[in-house]
Amino acid sequence: MSLHAETPVAGARTGVWLVGARGSVATTVVAGCAAVAAGLVAPTGLVTETEAFARAGLPPLPSLVFGGHDVVTTPLPKRAEELAGQGVLPHWLPDAVCTELAAADERIRPGGPVPGDERDCETLIKSFARDIREFARETGAARVVVVNVATTEPVADEEVLPASTKYAAAALQAGCGYVNFTPSVGMHHPVLADAALSSALPYTGRDGKTGQTLLRAVLAPMFHQRALEVRAWSGTNLLGGGDGAALADPAAAAAKNAGKERVLADNLGTAPEGRVHIDDVPALGDWKTAWDHVAFDGFLGTRMVLQTIWQGCDSALAAPLVLDLARLVARAHELGLSGPRPELGFYFKDPDGRSAAALAEQYAALLGFAERLARVPAEVRR
Numbered sequence: 264m265s266l267h268a269e270t271p272v273a274g275a276r277t278g279v280w281l282v283g284a285r286g287s288v289a290t291t292v293v294a295g296c297a298a299v300a301a302g303l304v305a306p307t308g309l310v311t312e313t314e315a316f317a318r319a320g321l322p323p324l325p326s327l328v329f330g331g332h333d334v335v336t337t338p339l340p341k342r343a344e345e346l347a348g349q350g351v352l353p354h355w356l357p358d359a360v361c362t363e364l365a366a367a368d369e370r371i372r373p374g375g376p377v378p379g380d381e382r383d384c385e386t387l388i389k390s391f392a393r394d395i396r397e398f399a400r401e402t403g404a405a406r407v408v409v410v411n412v413a414t415t416e417p418v419a420d421e422e423v424l425p426a427s428t429k430y431a432a433a434a435l436q437a438g439c440g441y442v443n444f445t446p447s448v449g450m451h452h453p454v455l456a457d458a459a460l461s462s463a464l465p466y467t468g469r470d471g472k473t474g475q476t477l478l479r480a481v482l483a484p485m486f487h488q489r490a491l492e493v494r495a496w497s498g499t500n501l502l503g504g505g506d507g508a509a510l511a512d513p514a515a516a517a518a519k520n521a522g523k524e525r526v527l528a529d530n531l532g533t534a535p536e537g538r539v540h541i542d543d544v545p546a547l548g549d550w551k552t553a554w555d556h557v558a559f560d561g562f563l564g565t566r567m568v569l570q571t572i573w574q575g576c577d578s579a580l581a582a583p584l585v586l587d588l589a590r591l592v593a594r595a596h597e598l599g600l601s602g603p604r605p606e607l608g609f610y611f612k613d614p615d616g617r618s619a620a621a622l623a624e625q626y627a628a629l630l631g632f633a634e635r636l637a638r639v640p641a642e643v644r645r
Contacts, residue, residue, distance in 0.1 A: 275322070275326060275405045276326050276327075276328050276402055276403050276404045276405060277322040277326055277327055277328070277404055277405065277406060277407075277408070277589075277590075277593045278327075278328050278329075278330065278398055278399055278402055278404035278406070278407035278408070279292075279327055279328070279329050279330075279407070279408055279410060279589045280329075280330055280331050280332075280395050280398060280407050280408070280409045280410070280434075280439065281293075281329060281330070281331035281332075281410055281412055282331060282332050282333075282374070282409065282410065282411040282412065282413045282427075282430045283331070283332075283333055283374075283411065283412045283413030283414065284329075284330065284331025284332060284333045284339075284367075284371045285331075285333040285335050285336075285337055285338075285339060285342055285368075285371060286333070286335075286342075286412060286413065286414070286505060287342070287346060287351065287504060287505065287549050287577070287578040288412040288444075288577070288578050288581045288582060288585065289331065289333075289339075289412050290339055290342045290343050290346060290364075290578070291346065291351065291352065291578040291579060291581070291582040292329070292412070292582045292585050292586060293329050293339060293360075293363065293364055293367045294343050294346075294352060294356055294357070294360050294363070294364060295582045295583070295586070296324055296327055296329075296363075296586055297360035297363035297364070298356055298359065298360055299312075299324055300323075300324040300325040300327075301359075301360070303356075303359055303360075304353075306324075306583075307583075308579075308580075308582075308583035308584075309583045309586060309587060310583070310584075310587050310609075310629075311586070311587045311590050311591065312324075315630050315633055316633050318633075318637040319591075319594060319633045319634075319636040319637050320594055320597075320636055320637060321590040321591065321593075321594050321636070322590055322593050322594065324586070324590075327586075327589070327590075328367075328370075328402045328404060329367040329370065330367065330370030330371060330372070330398040330402070331367075331370070331371050331372075332371070332372055332373070332374035332375075332391065332394065332430065333371055333373075333374050333413075334373065334374045334375065334377050338364075338365075338368045339364040339365070339367055339368040339371075340357060340361050340364045340365055340368065343356070343357040343360075343361075343364055344357045346549065346578065349548045349549055349550075350576075351548075351549045351576050351578050351579060370398055370401075370402070372394040374391075374413075374426075374430075375387055375426070376426065376429075384424050384429065387429055388429050388432045388433050388436065389433075389436065391429065391430060391433030392432075392433040392434075392436035392437040394433075395407060395409065395433060395434070395437040395439060396437050399437075405597075406439070406440070406593055406596050406597065407437065407439045407440075408439060408440045408441070408442060408588075408589045408592045408593050408596070409430065409431075409433070409434035409437075409439045409440070409441050409442070410441075410442040410444060410585055410588065410589055411427055411430060411431070411441075411442065411443045411444055411445050411447065411449055411468075412444050412445065412581070412585060413426070413427065413430075413445060413447070414445075414505055414506070415445050415446050415447055415506070416445075416446075416447040416448070424452065424454065425447065425448055425452070426447075427443070427445065427447035427448055427449040428448055428449060428450070428452040428454065428455060430449070431443070431449045431450040431452070431455060431459075431466075432455060432458070434450075434464075434466075435455070435458055435459065435462050435464065438464065439464065439596075440464055440465045440466060440592040440593060440595065440596040441464065441465075441466040441467075441468075441592070442466070442467055442468060442585070442588045442589065442592055443466075443467070443468025443469040443470075444468065444469075444470070444471040444581065444584070444585055444588070445468075445469065445470060445471075446469060446470040446521065446612075446613070447469070449468060449469060450466050450468065451468075451469065459602075459603075460602060462601065463599070463601045464596065464601055465592050465595040465596050465600050465601055465602065465604055466592070466602070466603060466604070466615075467588065467592060467603065467604040467607045467610075467611070467614075467615055468611060468613075468614075468615065469611060469612075469613050469614075470611055470612040470613050471581055471584050471585070471610060471611060471612070472526075472584075472609075472610060472611055472612045473575070473577065473580035473581050473584065474551065474553050474573050474575050474577070474580060475498060475500065475523065475539075475553035475555065475573055476523050476526050476612045477622065478553075478555070478571060478573055479496075479523065479526050479527060479530075479555070480526050480530065480620065480621060480622040480625070481621075481622050481623075482557070482569070482571070483526065483527055483530035483531055483620075483621075484530050484620075484621040484622075484623070486531065486557075486559060487530055487531055487532065491559050491560065491561055492559060492560040493527075493531055493535045493557060493558070493559045494535060494536065494558045494559060494560060494566075495535050495536040495537040495556075495557070495558040496527055496535045496536075496537045496555065496556075496557050496558075497536075497537035497538060497539070497555070497556045498523070498537070498538075498539040498540070498553060498554060498555045498556070499539070499540045499541075499542065499553070499554045500539060500540070500541045500542065500551060500552070500553050501542050501544045501547060501551060501552040501553075502541060502542070502543060502544065502547065502551045502577075503543070503544050503545050503546060503547030503548045503549065503550060503551070504545075504547070504548055504549045504577070506551075506577060521613065523539050523612060524538075524539075525612065525613055525620075526612060526620060529620030530620045530621055537556075549576055549577055549578050550574070550575070550576055550577070551574070551575060551576075551577050552572065552573070552574045553571075553572070553573040553574075554570070554571070554572050554573075555569075555570065555571045555573075556568065556569075556570050557569040557570070557571075584610050587610065588607065588610055591604075591607060591632070591636075592604070592607075594636050595636070598636065603615035603616050604616075604632075605617055605618040605628070606618075606628050606629060606631065606632035606635075607629065607632070608625045608628065609622065609625035609626050609628065609629040
């Protein structure tokens with residue numbers, strides 16, 4: 264079977280449908296994509312813009328068009344101004360990309376369910392799917408990737424279909440690839456298991472790895488490889504904005520912490536003592552501080568401690584990963600690659616399938632995926 268590199272069709276568009284489309288992450292995604300595409304800023308943080316992905320046939324950033332669902336009504340240009348006021352976006356950026364922000368805002372449709380909405384689950388899913396199909400038709404997008412960047416939900420009751428799963432079901436009905444960047448259950452709900460696997464669509468998730476857990480995925484393998492015994496690993500997150508408010512709910516925090524704990528257990532071979540505490544600090548806005556305290560034993564049982572502090576802007580950390588994932592899943596969909604994509608575990612706290620847990624191994628798998636995307640069987644091309 265002959266293999267060759269495939270380049271995107273000139274002028275082809277790729278849709279990115281954001282669930283939570285007027286939130287901080289989504290606003291940063293739209294504004295950042297426009298700025299990088301126009302050459303106003305460097306593509307810092309975009310892994311897919313590095314040389315390793317040059318032949319992967321990914322949709323170019325200028326070809327991406329945005330829309331989405333949200334239950335809030337603050338327009339994207341206004342939200343971008345607010346983020347610039349907090350120092351999340353450069354002060355000049357909202358004006359520079361106001362046209363792109365306004366165009367994306369016009370494509371945002373009301374989400375749900377909201378109080379007073381009497382539509383049943385099936386009707387709501389069909390409505391969401393119709394919105395996505397209309398977006399594809401109106402923009403001329405060859406394919407659409409649905410990306411969940413909405414507020415974290417509490418741990419799901421399997422008897423009740425949460426909003427994240429309704430949106431995932433709509434993505435399946437609309438024939439779209441799917442990315443769950445949140446800890447919410449989304450496509451992982453048992454009710455969607457069979458439909459997801461039989462859909463011939465690629466999907467990936469969950470919970471983007473942007474800060475504290477990214478560092479844990481580097482440090483935990485170090486302790487394991489050096490045969491140092493980790494006795495306890497505790498942490499604290501100070502969060503503001505919508506994420507901080509949502510994670511003040513213990514049930515939502517439990518969903519968030521599950522991925523953080525999995526990274527340690529998978530890399531160390533055992534779950535150390537300790538947990539992560541999440542505090543809502545509204546004054547921090549979109550900024551977060553993560554502190555870790557690692558107690559470990561060295562040679563002869565000598566007790567030692569490592570402490571780390573990570574301070575960052577959540578939206579600026581997340582946005583380039585969302586763009587990477589949208590491009591990678593769109594390309595996988597184009598080539599007929601379906602089902603969960605463990606090769607994308609590099610981006611997640613709780614990745615699909617049998618993804619390695621150490622960041623270095625996950626990065627190697629991602630580079631291997633880039634090579635695979637660059638080689639297309641002739642029958643797929645036809």
